[in-house]
Amino acid sequence: MYKVYYFNRMSMTQKIRILLVKKGNISEAELARRLDTTPSNFNHKMKRDNFGEEELRQIADTLDCDLKIIFIDRKTGEET
Numbered sequence: 001m002y003k004v005y006y007f008n009r010m011s012m013t014q015k016i017r018i019l020l021v022k023k024g025n026i027s028e029a030e031l032a033r034r035l036d037t038t039p040s041n042f043n044h045k046m047k048r049d050n051f052g053e054e055e056l057r058q059i060a061d062t063l064d065c066d067l068k069i070i071f072i073d074r075k076t077g078e079e080t
Helices: 012-022 028-034 039-048 053-062
Strands: none
Touching (some): 028 039
């Protein structure tokens, strides 16, 4: 069994919502349009907290952020 670690154990949806506020109170619907998807489709992804790596990279790019993905050694806890 493996563990998935999120920064501060926040869901991606929570992190995206925080970024939207920090970036000027951008609405989820506006972010969806910038990502060239429908607000309805994006809302479903937010509700399921279901994003692939490429989607997260697109969101980061759209919000002028970098995406950092790390591996954590299960035995030592070392981050790579």
